[in-house]
Amino acid sequence: MSSFKGNDGPETSSGRDEGEATLKFATWQSAVDEGFWHRLASLKLDTLQLAEHPIPVTGFFAPCSHPQVSSHVQLLLESLDNGQSRNNPADLLGNRNRVPISGMLYNTNTLEGFYSLDKQLLLKNTAQQIWHDIQSGRAAEDSRLLNRFLMISHADLKSWNFFYWFAFPAIKLPIPATSAPPKIASEVFDGNEGAGVLSACNHWRSVTPTMTHPFFLLHISVSGLVQAKPLSEWESVKLEGGKVIAAFYDPCHLPNNPGWPLRNLLAFAAIYWHVHTLQVICYRERRGQADLKQCIVFDVIIPQLPDWSDMSNVPEAIGWELNAFRKVGPRSVNLSSSMDPYKLASAAA
């Protein structure tokens, strides 16, 4: 099956073409809260010192909840907890606005070290991890494994400059997936079916532990009953008959494009379920509630893949975030006004 690339017109209006076109994904965005840098600085001074080993870190996101703004992966003070602080992990459970996304932080001692990290390799390793989790079925059991990020940083604790760069690794299909323009979910699911989809999604989003699992299935049974199910139940709902739609928490707000997390879901569908067509609903909210007028539905066509059962045949990955100038490069933030003891002392005098 060959993919048909749309002409090079404005991507967001690719929906005008009624035919199949390459599915284009809006990238993740990162946002780092000041508390994270304060915690990193104290971790570096008190614990890490000159150690440069990778540190597990947790980002948080929520599905898009505003028609004009995408949501982003946010790093907070709690992102570096590692279970060492007095924050009871139970305190973080049950917060629907904090869907965790796990990451790895590589903090270097010098700016030169930051420059010379092999970023392609780091990205590749993370993508490989995702790929293994798909192959092994771990991702079917815990869909959170499909969303991962990595972050490199250099904390200059003399000038209080923090350099950092995020990557959100996505497995790149050898031939891009295609889709006809999306439909608004409220038009795809009307009447009782729409009400069923809405209530199944709201239920998934409001109970522990499913609320923090960003990928799931919607099963519409032959009798019209709609239920949200984990990815691991694909085979059994297929046997039951009816319709199965893959769903994911979409951080993206755009009317014609899905967000980045769909990429790894499509890779998962191709590798683990061996499907070539998949109906997908981009789950979005309005004022914190499921809203089918904001959700969009794609009928995705996934091209034939090479034989990935051969473990040496690792697919390509992409995902380094562009900086504030939309260039390939890191970001930096200067926090001397809130961290530099000299400045703090003179401001207090």
Next chain:
Amino acid sequence: MAFTQRLHEAFKGAVERMTSHRTVSAFKEKGVLTPDEFILAGDNLVSKCPTWSWEAGDPNKRRPYFPANKQYLITRNVPCLRRAASIEEEYEAVGGEVLLDDEDDGGWLATHGALCGNKGEEDNLPSMDTTETPDRQEIRIINAYAGGNEEDVIPDMADFEEADNIVETDAATLQPPYLVANEPDDDNILRTRTYDISITYDKYYQTPRVWLTGYNEARMLLRPELVLQDVSQDHAHKTVTIEDHPHLAGKHASVHPCRHSAVMKKIIDVLMSRGVEPEVDKYLFLFLKFVASVIPTIEYDYTMDFDLGGSHH
């Protein structure tokens, strides 16, 4: 920070440490809340407006009179499509804002005075209609990194770009990578600022207190001074000040709570004069409604499409 402000903060801190918190409700009499009532009102806000949630915050900054996992409230990633300052120019064009009498009304502004018409005693009671969303206007990108000056930002960026060879070509990546309310032509990239809005309990004033953490159009931390562009200009530097957040790191813009109880008392009185018996768990809806006059362009959720009080009329 003005010296008098710091002196006051020190005094307030000392009083807060030495006095116990309010335990008897004085919601209707004084417009204030006990910590228990704050939790009650916060629980109601979180259940009606699920974009809000409770946070535990830094364990070292925990207030003992609140449950560990309910220290303050927050709503994240709230869009702010245009600067409050630019809206005010438009208001001035149609007759300007009405600054209400300082004595009676605590200096709060009837932000929409000129547009919404007159006037009278209830004018400082914010309208219960949903605030109309202003027409979108293009905002240009501001390179607003937290702290520091332009010159100490990204010293070696040029070297770095040269040195790095990451080229990710991919037909399936949507360009530009982040969007864009209305993309104007060429390089005048329009982006949307966003805010994290938190509500803490101020023990000294016995009222909630609102804090603003801004992110620029590229989701980089905004310097608190730039946050003041999104505050109604008559409040910037007066009722809105930049201070240490009680639970979060760093300086954040905050609506100073010294007049909150007086305004809340006034709102409660107006409701009661209309025969509506206000319920304390609705406090934060009323409170957020009046905060909207201070930050008119930040579109946070405080929708209340249910009865304000318990009584029917």
